Amino acid sequence: xxxxxxxxxxxxxxxxxxxxxxxxxxxxxxxxxxxxxxxxxxxxxxxxxxxxxxxxxxxxxxxxxxxxxxxxxxxxxxxxxxxxxxxxxxxxxxxxxxxxxxxxxxxxxxxxxxxxxxxxxxxxxxxxxxxxxxxxxxxxxxxxxxxxxxxxxxxxxxxxxxxxxxxxxxxxxxxxxxxxxxxxxxxxxxxxxxxxxxxxxxxxxxxxxxxxxxxxxxxxxxxxxxxxxxxxxxxxxxxxxxxxxxxxxxxxxxxxxxxxxxxxxxxxxxxxxxxxxxxxxxxxxxxxxxxxxxxxxxxxxxxxxxxxxxxxxxxxxxxxxxxxxxxxxxxxxxxxxxxxxxx
Amino acid sequence: xxxxxxxxxxxxxxxxxxxxxxxxxxxxxxxxxxxxxxxxxxxxxxxxxxxxxxxxxxxxxxxxxxxxxxxxxxxxxxxxxxxxxxxxxxxxxxxxxxxxxxxxxxxxxxxxxxxxxxxxxxxxxxxxxxxxxxxxxxxxxxxxxxxxxxxxxxxxxxxxxxxxxxxxxxxxxxxxxxxxxxxxxxxxxxxxxxxxxxxxxxxxxxxxxxxxxxxxxxxxxxxxxxxxxxxxxxxxxxxxxxxxxxxxxxxxxxxxxxxxxxxxxxxxxxxxxxxxxxxxxxxxxxxxxxxxxxxxxxxxxxxxxxxxxxxxxxxxxxxxxxxxxxxxxxxxxxxxxxxxxxxxxxxxxxxxxxxxxxxxxxxxxxxxxxxxxxxxxxxxxxxxxxxxxxxxxxxxxxxxxxxxxxxxxxxxxxxxxxxxxxxxxxxxxxxxxxxxxxxxxxxxxxxxxxxxxxxxxxxxxxxxxxxxxxxxxxxxxxxxxxxxxxxxxxxxxxxxxxxx
Numbered sequence: 001x002x003x004x005x006x007x008x009x010x011x012x013x014x015x016x017x018x019x020x021x022x023x024x025x026x027x028x029x030x031x032x033x034x035x036x037x038x039x040x041x042x043x044x045x046x047x048x049x050x051x052x053x054x055x056x057x058x059x060x061x062x063x064x065x066x067x068x069x070x071x072x073x074x075x076x077x078x079x080x081x082x083x084x085x086x087x088x089x090x091x092x093x094x095x096x097x098x099x100x101x102x103x104x105x106x107x108x109x110x111x112x113x114x115x116x117x118x119x120x121x122x123x124x125x126x127x128x129x130x131x132x133x134x135x136x137x138x139x140x141x142x143x144x145x146x147x148x149x150x151x152x153x154x155x156x157x158x159x160x161x162x163x164x165x166x167x168x169x170x171x172x173x174x175x176x177x178x179x180x181x182x183x184x185x186x187x188x189x190x191x192x193x194x195x196x197x198x199x200x201x202x203x204x205x206x207x208x209x210x211x212x213x214x215x216x217x218x219x220x221x222x223x224x225x226x227x228x229x230x231x232x233x234x235x236x237x238x239x240x241x242x243x244x245x246x247x248x249x250x251x252x253x254x255x256x257x258x259x260x261x262x263x264x265x266x267x268x269x270x271x272x273x274x275x276x277x278x279x280x281x282x283x284x285x286x287x288x289x290x291x292x293x294x295x296x297x298x299x300x301x302x303x304x305x306x307x308x309x310x311x312x313x314x315x316x317x318x319x320x321x322x323x324x325x326x327x328x329x330x331x332x333x334x335x336x337x338x339x340x341x342x343x
Numbered sequence: 344x345x346x347x348x349x350x351x352x353x354x355x356x357x358x359x360x361x362x363x364x365x366x367x368x369x370x371x372x373x374x375x376x377x378x379x380x381x382x383x384x385x386x387x388x389x390x391x392x393x394x395x396x397x398x399x400x401x402x403x404x405x406x407x408x409x410x411x412x413x414x415x416x417x418x419x420x421x422x423x424x425x426x427x428x429x430x431x432x433x434x435x436x437x438x439x440x441x442x443x444x445x446x447x448x449x450x451x452x453x454x455x456x457x458x459x460x461x462x463x464x465x466x467x468x469x470x471x472x473x474x475x476x477x478x479x480x481x482x483x484x485x486x487x488x489x490x491x492x493x494x495x496x497x498x499x500x501x502x503x504x505x506x507x508x509x510x511x512x513x514x515x516x517x518x519x520x521x522x523x524x525x526x527x528x529x530x531x532x533x534x535x536x537x538x539x540x541x542x543x544x545x546x547x548x549x550x551x552x553x554x555x556x557x558x559x560x561x562x563x564x565x566x567x568x569x570x571x572x573x574x575x576x577x578x579x580x581x582x583x584x585x586x587x588x589x590x591x592x593x594x595x596x597x598x599x600x601x602x603x604x605x606x607x608x609x610x611x612x613x614x615x616x617x618x619x620x621x622x623x624x625x626x627x628x629x630x631x632x633x634x635x636x637x638x639x640x641x642x643x644x645x646x647x648x649x650x651x652x653x654x655x656x657x658x659x660x661x662x663x664x665x666x667x668x669x670x671x672x673x674x675x676x677x678x679x680x681x682x683x684x685x686x687x688x689x690x691x692x693x694x695x696x697x698x699x700x701x702x703x704x705x706x707x708x709x710x711x712x713x714x715x716x717x718x719x720x721x722x723x724x725x726x727x728x729x730x731x732x733x734x735x736x737x738x739x740x741x742x743x744x745x746x747x748x749x750x751x752x753x754x755x756x757x758x759x760x761x762x763x764x765x766x767x768x769x770x771x772x773x774x775x776x777x778x779x780x781x782x783x784x785x786x787x788x789x790x791x792x793x794x795x796x797x798x799x800x801x802x803x804x805x806x807x808x809x810x811x812x813x814x815x816x817x818x819x820x821x822x823x824x825x826x827x828x829x830x831x832x833x834x835x836x837x838x839x840x841x842x843x
Binding site: 028089090091110136140142144262264268 | 795
């Protein structure tokens with residue numbers, strides 16, 4: 001989830017898209033990813049390289065690419081929609097790609113970035129989500145067993161305040177800075193004119209570049225990413241609600257998708273004669289009329305149209321008010337006896 | 344919530360003794376009733392009580408005539424019309440120890456419907472032990488109950504069967520996909536419609552009591568597996584080892600288009616025809632031997648089968664080769680995987696048990712009962728958790744408005760779940776299952792109603808921050824005027840005493 005919009009928050013969109021790319025590279029398909037972005041960077045008029053979002057300076061890596069699937073874009077990224085996705089209280093007309101169809105065996109990774117403060121996260125400059133609401137949403141998910149384990153990563157200022165209030169089991173949380181500290185951005189690019197990435201996410205991504213679908217790296221390594229010397233802020237983490245030891249939790253448990261498979265050792269036996277099986281031979285293609293497009297736009301009618309008669313409207317309020325003012329001023333100055341000359 | 348913590352599952356059983364098989368130590372003369380109770384504890388707070396109501400009787404003349412058949416299978420077919428066909432009930436026929444109806448070494452034969460033939464074992468106690476085993480096999484066991492209530496059991500203690508089975512749902516969507524990565528070499532033709540109508544439909548018709556099924560199919564070209572198979576010189580074939588199988592599914596899943604399907608859980612069955620350069624392709628099990636079915640499955644997802652095309656006899660055969668897929672062989676594997684995905688496995692059986700193969704129907708009646716027991720219990724557990732957590736939510740956030748239809752769904756869910764538990768207590772499995780399905784539908788609808796969103800948390804400091812700037816300036820003149828009035832009244836009271 002990227003909770004910011006506007007050009008100067010380019011780095012938040014780049015953060016989110018970079019994490020999205022890593023997660024796809026490690027095997028999670030788009031049908032299992034809900035991406036919420038304001039999506040106003042690639043086609044922004046201030047973007048000197050349209051249709052791209054870069055995450056490294058000197059424009060090394062275009063994270064926008066051609067196969068980004070944004071599920072909630074622009075003004076759809078609201079606190080309400082975010083909470084609806086988490087808790088599942090979605091209107092029935094919502095398509096499958098916009099839903100979180102997890103069950104009690106799913107591990108969920110939630111990555112949020114944007115501007116935040118002590119106990120809240122700002123959504124699109126107009127509303128906020130508090131840490132209590134987030135904790136309640138996770139509890140609702142737990143009650144309905146919508147997750148097996150949940151990893152929550154947040155890259156904002158004072159990010160650690162967002163995970164202080166969690167109380168549901170099986171949640172592990174990581175934040176880029178403690179309460180009272182700001183998370184800082186990393187690289188400005190002089191060609192584009194804005195900062196391209198935040199520090200914490202930059203180093204997390206460097207770490208993730210080493211991971212491949214079969215790697216055995218565990219969570220303790222992720223906790224060591226971006227120490228204070230590199231990040232300036234102090235990253236924090238919370239594991240008291242998590243039942244397993246972080247040493248035994250693989251990175252690919254959350255960032256990748258390694259399924260459990262079993263060999264099918266036996267097949268059943270079907271009685272072929274019993275099934276009234278008749279092989280249908282494909283019929284020869286019948287010759288049909290050549291297909292053509294239906295008339296979409298009656299071009300002939302439009303070209304030869306006469307201009308429409310506009311209906312007459314009485315003068316609007318502004319003009320009336322202006323004339324009333326002029327008349328009042330006139331009579332105030334010269335006295336009311338002149339009125340009989342008007343009427 | 345008045346949902347009972349204890350659920351009683353009643354199984355009506357009839358034990359019919361054929362002449363010559365009655366044990367000597369019966370407590371009372373036939374026919375008589377007996378009841379046995381057993382408690383299955385799932386965790387500290389949840390337990391399920393199984394209650395077996397057994398009627399011991401002698402066989403009727405028609406049953407004896409049926410039991411005089413030559414093989415157990417014929418006897419089973421002949422006994423079927425004479426049985427009580429209500430779901431959940433079981434009939435067991437005890438044959439004499441020396442009877443030739445059951446093959447040598449086999450003491451229990453379980454038929455396709457809801458009956459079993461048991462060899463008498465001498466004493467009543469030995470017979471009852473055997474009957475207990477058969478009953479548990481044909482209805483439910485402690486493991487299957489733990490699997491149904493799997494969200495209350497810590498993951499480490501579940502058996503592989505339990506972890507594999509699908510969650511109970513109102514419907515399932517089955518998708519058959521043909522993956523052809525090399526259309527230049529193979530022009531693959533599969534008559535999926537015919538195969539679905541002939542082989543899959545009978546199975547789904549039998550399962551239609553459990554849920555709604557919808558079937559679709561697609562063909563994907565240039566879809567490759569994410570893993571490169573290894574060439575094995577000895578068998579001159581390509582091999583996929585077991586530990587590379589988990590990485591096969593993800594690259595393919597992105598192209599399956601499952602996001603366009605309905606909201607029901609999707610089961611994918613993929614048939615992969617390897618490229619000409621990687622043919623023939625075999626899957627290795629962990630001992631290194633090729634798997635006979637050449638297929639593997641992933642719990643709660645589906646299965647993949649590799650279909651090898653025979654290399655053409657003449658090397659100058661024109662490409663692309665036309666391939667006609669043998670749908671019967673493919674469907675045998677897919678339907679076996681479907682059974683496993685639903686949790687029906689016939690693996691851990693004692694050696695003296697013989698199970699009749701269900702044939703084209705795919706599953707026996709008692710296996711359907713097995714699923715119904717598990718799903719009914721799972722539904723009841725889900726409903727009670729959902730309603731409890733809904734009540735807790737509404738307690739916690741006092742100012743959520745509950746619409747009338749949400750309230751009526753909740754009442755309906757409570758009434759249905761109470762009816763389901765009552766029917767289970769009477770042994771009517773079919774009615775209990777229908778009631779539990781209604782209960783789940785109503786409770787999910789109530790819980791996931793879009794109007795119950797709780798965007799209503801206002802921390803105290805925000806409340807002060809909003810109201811003080813509004814009310815303080817307004818309050819200042821009011822308070823000062825009040826103070827003035829009070830002061831004036833007090834002065835007026837004092838003045839009469841001053842003035843004379």
